Amino acid sequence: LTLLKDVADHAGVSTATISRVLNGTGFVSDALRERVLAAVEDLNYTPNGVARSMAQSRTLTLALVVPDITNPFFTAVARGAEDAAQESGYSLIFCNTDQSPEKEQLYLRVLREKRVDGVLLAVSGREVHHIQRLVAAGMKIVLIDRDVPELNLPSVCVDNQGAVETATRYLIDRGHSRIGFMTGNLEVASAQERLDGYLAALAHAGIARDPALIVSGNFTQHGGHQAGLSLYRLPAPPTAIVSSNNEMTTGLLIALRECGRSVPYDVSLISFDDLPYFSLLEHPLTVVAQPMYEVGRRACQLLLHVLTEGTPASVASAVRLPVEFIARESCRSI
Amino acid sequence: LTLLKDVADHAGVSTATISRVLNGTGFVSDALRERVLAAVEDLNYTPNGVARSMAQSRTLTLALVVPDITNPFFTAVARGAEDAAQESGYSLIFCNTDQSPEKEQLYLRVLREKRVDGVLLAVSGREVHHIQRLVAAGMKIVLIDRDVPELNLPSVCVDNQGAVETATRYLIDRGHSRIGFMTGNLEVASAQERLDGYLAALAHAGIARDPALIVSGNFTQHGGHQAGLSLYRLPAPPTAIVSSNNEMTTGLLIALRECGRSVPYDVSLISFDDLPYFSLLEHPLTVVAQPMYEVGRRACQLLLHVLTEGTPASVASAVRLPVEFIARESCRSI
DNA sequence: CTGAAAGCGCTTACAG
DNA sequence: CTGAAAGCGCTTACAG
Numbered sequence: 001l002t003l004l005k006d007v008a009d010h011a012g013v014s015t016a017t018i019s020r021v022l023n024g025t026g027f028v029s030d031a032l033r034e035r036v037l038a039a040v041e042d043l044n045y046t047p048n049g050v051a052r053s054m055a056q057s058r059t060l061t062l063a064l065v066v067p068d069i070t071n072p073f074f075t076a077v078a079r080g081a082e083d084a085a086q087e088s089g090y091s092l093i094f095c096n097t098d099q100s101p102e103k104e105q106l107y108l109r110v111l112r113e114k115r116v117d118g119v120l121l122a123v124s125g126r127e128v129h130h131i132q133r134l135v136a137a138g139m140k141i142v143l144i145d146r147d148v149p150e151l152n153l154p155s156v157c158v159d160n161q162g163a164v165e166t167a168t169r170y171l172i173d174r175g176h177s178r179i180g181f182m183t184g185n186l187e188v189a190s191a192q193e194r195l196d197g198y199l200a201a202l203a204h205a206g207i208a209r210d211p212a213l214i215v216s217g218n219f220t221q222h223g224g225h226q227a228g229l230s231l232y233r234l235p236a237p238p239t240a241i242v243s244s245n246n247e248m249t250t251g252l253l254i255a256l257r258e259c260g261r262s263v264p265y266d267v268s269l270i271s272f273d274d275l276p277y278f279s280l281l282e283h284p285l286t287v288v289a290q291p292m293y294e295v296g297r298r299a300c301q302l303l304l305h306v307l308t309e310g311t312p313a314s315v316a317s318a319v320r321l322p323v324e325f326i327a328r329e330s331c332r333s334i
Numbered sequence: 335l336t337l338l339k340d341v342a343d344h345a346g347v348s349t350a351t352i353s354r355v356l357n358g359t360g361f362v363s364d365a366l367r368e369r370v371l372a373a374v375e376d377l378n379y380t381p382n383g384v385a386r387s388m389a390q391s392r393t394l395t396l397a398l399v400v401p402d403i404t405n406p407f408f409t410a411v412a413r414g415a416e417d418a419a420q421e422s423g424y425s426l427i428f429c430n431t432d433q434s435p436e437k438e439q440l441y442l443r444v445l446r447e448k449r450v451d452g453v454l455l456a457v458s459g460r461e462v463h464h465i466q467r468l469v470a471a472g473m474k475i476v477l478i479d480r481d482v483p484e485l486n487l488p489s490v491c492v493d494n495q496g497a498v499e500t501a502t503r504y505l506i507d508r509g510h511s512r513i514g515f516m517t518g519n520l521e522v523a524s525a526q527e528r529l530d531g532y533l534a535a536l537a538h539a540g541i542a543r544d545p546a547l548i549v550s551g552n553f554t555q556h557g558g559h560q561a562g563l564s565l566y567r568l569p570a571p572p573t574a575i576v577s578s579n580n581e582m583t584t585g586l587l588i589a590l591r592e593c594g595r596s597v598p599y600d601v602s603l604i605s606f607d608d609l610p611y612f613s614l615l616e617h618p619l620t621v622v623a624q625p626m627y628e629v630g631r632r633a634c635q636l637l638l639h640v641l642t643e644g645t646p647a648s649v650a651s652a653v654r655l656p657v658e659f660i661a662r663e664s665c666r667s668i
Numbered sequence: 669c670t671g672a673a674a675g676c677g678c679t680t681a682c683a684g
Numbered sequence: 685c686t687g688a689a690a691g692c693g694c695t696t697a698c699a700g
Contacts, residue, residue: 001472004678014687019679026680027685049447050387051677054692059384061427061448069403070413079404082430086441091427091448093395096416107420113383114395114425138335221610253614276555277611280587338694348671353695360696361669385693388676 002043011039022047053115062303063093063111063119064296065104066144067219072246073273073292074122077144080296081120088304090117099185099219101125108134118303120144120296125187140311142303144295146189147318154306154317156299160190160272163288163323164197164242165204167270170286170325171240172205174333176268179207180231180238182248184219191219194244194272213238217248224251232259239267239334246273249285268331284328291321336377345373356381387449396637397427397445397453398630399438400478401553406580407607407626408456411478414630415454422638424451433519433553435459442468452637454478454630459521474645476637478629480523481652488640488651490633494524494606497622497657498531498576499538501604504620504659505574506539508667510602513541514565514572516582518553525553528578528606547572551582558585566593573601573668580607583619602665618662625655 008015013032020026021036028036039045053059064081066074078094085092093116095107104124108131111119118140123131128148135141135153143155171179181198184191195214202209215231217224224243228251231237243249249271256263263269263283271278274289298319305312342349347366354360355370362370373379387393398415400408412428419426427450429441438458442465445453452474457465462482469475469487477489505513515532518525529548536543546568551558558577562585565571577583583605590597597603597617605612608623632653639646 015678016680016687016689017685020686023679029685032686046443046447048449048677050384050391050393050449051692052679053384054388054677054694055679057384057692063425068413069416070406070409072404072406072409075404075406075409078428079402079430082403082428086429089444091397091429091444093425093427094412094416095420095425096413109380110423110425113380115382115384250610250614254610257614275611276584276588277609277614280584280591280611280615282616349694350671350673350696351669354670357695363669366670382693385676386695388678388693389695391676 002045004045004047007036007039007043007045010043011035057115058117059115060089061091061093061114061116062300063095063107063116065095065097065107065111065119066122067099067124068096069094071219072275073145073290076292077122077296077299080293080298081300082296084297084300084304090304092300097124099124101127105130108139112137112139118142118307120299120303122146123148123188140303140306142299142306144299148189154302154312154319156295156302156319156321157190158290158295158321158323160193161197161200163290163325164194164244164272165201166197166325167242167272167286167288168198168201169205170327171242171268171270171331172201172207174240174268174331176238176240176334177205177207178210178213178236178238178240180213180215180241182215182217182224182227182241182243182252184217184244184248186216191244198242217244217251219245219247221247221251221254224248225255226251228252228255229259231255232261237261237267240331241267241269243269243271246271246275249273249278253281263330264332270331274326279328281330283330285330286328287326289324289326291323294321336379338379338381341370341373341377341379344377345369391449392451393449394423395425395427395448395450396634397429397441397450399429399431399441399445399453400456401433401458402430403428405553406609407479407624410626411456411630411633414627414632415634416630418631418634418638424638426634431458433458435461439464442473446471446473452476452641454633454637456480457482457522474637474640476633476640478633482523488636488646488653490629490636490653490655491524492624492629492655492657494527495531495534497624497659498528498578498606499535500531500659501576501606501620501622502532502535503539504661505576505602505604505665506535506541508574508602508665510572510574510668511541512544512547512570512572512574514547514549514575516549516551516558516561516575516577516586518551518578518582520550525578532576551577551585553579553581555581555585555588558582559589560585562586562589563593565589566595571595571601574665575601575603577603577605580605580609583607583612587615597664598666604665608660613662615664617664619664620662621660623658623660625657628655
């Protein structure tokens, strides 16, 4: 393996000079620059990034910590983040916490040891002491999907409450009053905000909330499946359902099929998140679509900004991206 | 920030001793060990992984290079790989090449600079000189999804040809002879192998191959959509179609909907890859399911094995995982 | 069992 | 504009 020193010898200059032309830092005469470049070429030299990171104390590496990358929402977020990272010369490590605070803590510790320059984090619980400590220790973090106000960190989320309020009102406007709601893990802010949107819409319409109609699918397909089934063990199932994310919607659709209930005849349905296949169903789903890719991209850009320009005023850095309500054919008036 | 030296001072021992107890290497008396551990605790010391990597010349970091992580196949592969990596204390960087050889080359160069310990690679083209050079330079690589025999690298793929042959024969057995085939990018081995399976089945049944029925969807949803439409501009469209991957199947389903053709009445359909939603369609799709998660997991384990035990005999390391044919309701006899 | 010291391969003040 | 040298924070022969 050829080292900086080898190139220096080959070109008859000091390692400092090589370093300067390779990094475009400091002044180097054209004559030397040419000789250096030629030597680098001749020896097919590849700098050792670890040594460079050591000397510069930066790794050009970021991390993305999410519950599960196979959740299509986080997959798209990951792609957006990686694109932004790559454009700026950064690499991205990804970590799956499975919504386990312990796993999150473990990953964060490793990432700190690795001295990643920053991390994009979708927190997995309410307990955020360990995060606070890391931030105090200088770790740069941008929150995604779930804000945690007390952390006062930059974040990129969407208008969860407004979105679900719109969706719920849409159903109310079509005569529904027994509207089921499938929540995610209420430990995370986005789940709570979506529930709040549902409750706000009911309150606004003067509809009494029925606890039996609010079920938790834990943001997973399996959970959505189970919660969906439980809704149909009710003496009086809902005439419409709002699901808090794509995974639960898939699970719910499986449950509906098993119960022999069809959308929209037996039940109207609106999903948070849009997926390609939602349009392929016999009756395409009405959804609230998040800009998934953009969430990842913006969050990564924000993190990069924090790294180069320092943390922005907190007011300016709590980004809320807009969602889009897309009416298709899964709701009917009653 | 506290350094090894600080801990050493605090405990009144040398840095060497701290290093030894932290790494569990070398012998250290219980007395000292205790003092060291206490000091580490007191100072809340986190070792600097970059310095450690420098000294040990290993980064405990791997990379996963795929065309696009949002392709559900690669998403699952990524999850499998990350799980395996995490279990062994490794981190995983992910890279999206968009099937561009240039991007692949760029990523590989960066990964080499970063001194990742190994990479899981789904090659994006036929040109593999740059890969050969990296291997010669000592880079540890395990191929996934697409083997490249001339590279003679360990690999984890599936039995593409056999799987498609089975699927095609299934249609032939049901009386189909005008069977359309949607291929992926034929630059990659898996696409070619799947096409070979289709051709073998036709040949075996004595059915003449009709070039017009073989269209390319480039492994993408958009490509599948376009290719699907083109099939219905034919004077005599096929009575059945085999699609080479999940993305193209989604695109094809969109095309069929646009053309007003329904599965299985107007056309029988078999997809390579299974997705949760395939079972939710009005007529659940018959598929050839790959063990996606397992491909990633096994590949990563194989890579880890290469790192610790050295490269195994090539014969043993060209893994071909079995696929599963799942008959559902998207094919009818004619 | 323990420590002093060299070494990992770069970058960057500091001189000149 | 260029180089000698210190420094980044660990690990690991080498002595003892």
